Amino acid sequence: MSIPMELVSGVIGALIGGGFTVAGSWVSIHKQFKEQRKLSFEQEQKQQLTAIFSVHEEVMHNLKVLQRIDSIIESHNEKFLDFSEANAQISFMINRWEKHFDTLRMMDSLKDFRTLNNFYTLLSVTISINYITHEATLTLLEEGNKSDIVLKAYQNFVSKKNQYWKDV
Structure with missing residues (x-):
């Protein structure tokens, strides 16, 4: 039994x-997946940096408010400030923390995240009672300064990590 040559050449072709x-x-799919991974990584890094810079700016604002509160308490020789008596609100900001909480929770160091979380927890309590003592002001200033250091270090870390991966 012989197989026609046209059939053999058709099958081989x-x-x-x-x-x-x-x-x-x-090859095409591999390139697309590689590019997609790169884009996803870049987007994740951009989100992290945005979160870090945004929350850092908010921490700095809150530190300035705390410094003003501390100077008012000290200059008037008071032990506390009760903002509800004056129908006023403490002008702390926490909305950026709330917005970027999930992104920052992925920080490489749980201790660093706890530092930020402690600061914002204390701020939230102070906002809710609308009252602050001199001792609480000093504690918040200390926690805020720790948060400032953590965020600066993390900004530096993420920037270096981004540069490393761009070079690879």
Whole structure:
């Protein structure tokens, strides 16, 4: 039994053509996946940096408010300030922390995250009672300064990590 030559050449052509198609598709898909991973990584890094810079700016604002409160308490020789008596609100900001909480929770050091979380927890309590003692002001200033240091270090770390991966 003989197989017609046209059939053999057609089968060989289909196999070779199919092989090239599979190889070309694999290379194309591999490149697309690699590019997608790179884009995802860059987007994640951008989100982290945005969160860090945004929350750091908010921490600095809150530190300035705390410094003003501390100077008022000390200059008037008071033990506390009760903002509700004056129908006023303490002008702390926590919305950026709330917005970027999930991103910052992924910080490489749980201790660093706890430092930030402690600061914002104390701020939230102070906002809710609308009252602050001199001792609480000093504690918040200390925690805020720790948060400032943590965020600066983390900004530096993420920036270096980004540069490393861009160079790779």
